[in-house]
Amino acid sequence: MRARIRPALTIMSVSALLVLGACTSEVPTDTDLGTETTGADAAGESEFFVQADYEAQMALREAVPEGPEDRPWEQMIDPEMIDTSEYQKDGPHNLCFSNAGLFNSWRAVGWRTMQAEVDLHPEIAEFTALDGQGQDDKQISDIGSLAAQDCDALIVSPNTTATLTPAVEAACGEVPVIVFDRGVETDCPVTFISPIGGYAYGAAGAEFLRDEVEPGGSVLALRIAPGVDVLEHRWAAAERVFEDSDLDIVGVQFTEDDPATAKNIVSDFIQSNGGLDGVWMDAGATSVAVTEAFEDAGMEIPPIVGEDQQDFLQAWQDKDLTAIAPGYPTFQWRTPVIAALRILNGEEVPREWRLPQPVVTEDNLDSYLQEGMPPQHYALCGCEDLPGFPEEWGG
Incomplete structure (x- = not known):
């Protein structure tokens, strides 16, 4: 059985339309808002999907980087070194x-x-x-x-x-x-x-939901905005994982990275569908707002994809979420x-x-959650050794 990915915007809140619709009463097209063909066509490559790049990133997830172990920002995965003497x-x-x-x-x-x-x-x-x-x-x-x-x-x-x-x-x-x-x-x-890239990020979250959500379960996909390669790649990879799963993708919608918009979208889907069994996100800044939508509805928070943002990691620990946080x-x-x-x-x-490109999981959550940092801090900053940390990062 292949996953069924329903067209986007089957339900849309008024506030989300104000953010996304740009003063029009018409439902945006897939170019504007993303339907099941956004980012990649199921039949093959598109503007933002290249099969060879996708396959390369999937392979690179298992590669061992070169460089200093304690400085991942200097590490390199499978590098092709080039001469730069002309710029010296x-x-x-x-x-x-x-x-x-x-x-x-x-x-x-x-x-x-x-x-x-x-x-x-x-x-x-x-x-x-x-x-x-x-x-x-x-x-x-x-x-x-x-x-x-x-x-x-x-x-x-x-x-x-x-x-x-x-x-x-x-x-x-x-x-x-x-x-x-x-x-x-x-x-x-x-x-x-x-x-490594957006394909690796998107696939990590989708594979997690494929494994955690019961077959036939309803999953909502939330995206930030169209037209940015790394974000398009995240959805393209997730779409391929979902197509080969038994999950029912009930919607693909944009939030413009706004927590209120994300919460309204999820609330509408909960009300219309009687709940959701999982939420995939192409970025995690609005993930806590998504969890609040379920709490406000008096429902258990289903498996969710977030990011290494402090407030999400804290909520994950405090609420004992079933979650994953692919890192960028x-x-x-x-x-x-x-x-x-x-x-x-x-x-x-x-x-x-x-x-x-580390991934935060239940097994390593404690090592990434940084006590005393502000809600909008990102754990994978690699900034702990820099002068002024943590105060200059709000800690």
Whole structure:
């Protein structure tokens, strides 16, 4: 029996439509909101799904990374090292950073971690960062502005994939570029840095639900937003796991990473379906709000996919949840700074710098839950050895 994935938005709260519908009374199309074809078509590849990349990430989950055991942000999985001697120059260096934005807590924790990494390196004379505020047009302008400045290397975390590609390509002609977190559709950057990837993340959560939810059980999939490669990959991988399971995927809906929207969506599904047997999420910032929807309905919280956010890990422990938290570690924000300095020193770096991607499970939850940290902190920050921790991270 193959999983049945129902079209999205069979039920939708008014508040969610206000967030997602952008002043229209029409139900958004799958391009806007994601139906069973979002991210990947069941028949094969699509704009955001590449079978070879999917298979590679599934295999990399079992790979042993190279590098210092106590510094996962410097580790590399199956690296293809490249020569960077053409970029070698004497310091001190001016590094520049075009950030997609600080529009969620994950990025805020990462940004604080990156700044602390910069402070470790006296060879960095100046660090110029521009905030794209989650707007493609602004980030395109930011990248052009930084590329025209006296930057020795440019770090980019793109807001979206396709739209930012031309700006990154233009910058590559002016300065060595390091892309991390979210990708672009060009290989011109010197290196692309990320954990194993979205396919591995999405599959981990879906496999957990496949194993924990009884056959025929109803599962709701919650996503943040369309058009970002790593998020599309998460759903594409989960979709394939679900298609080969006996689960009933009753909806695929976007929350725009808003807890109130997520809670309303789940509440509507509980009311309409008489409950849910599992919740898959492509990111965990709204996971606690999801658990509250079940509590408000007087129902047991079913198996749920969250993330390594402090409030979810705490709720997991306090409420004895059946849960998993695939990681997309914020320690990756340290790596671009390290990569930029290695490139400017003419040292080899990986063409694709793949970092470890830990998964929080019931067996290792205690080792990741950090007492005294704020609700929006991410446990996989790799920041415990940095000056100012924990106070400067809100602890």
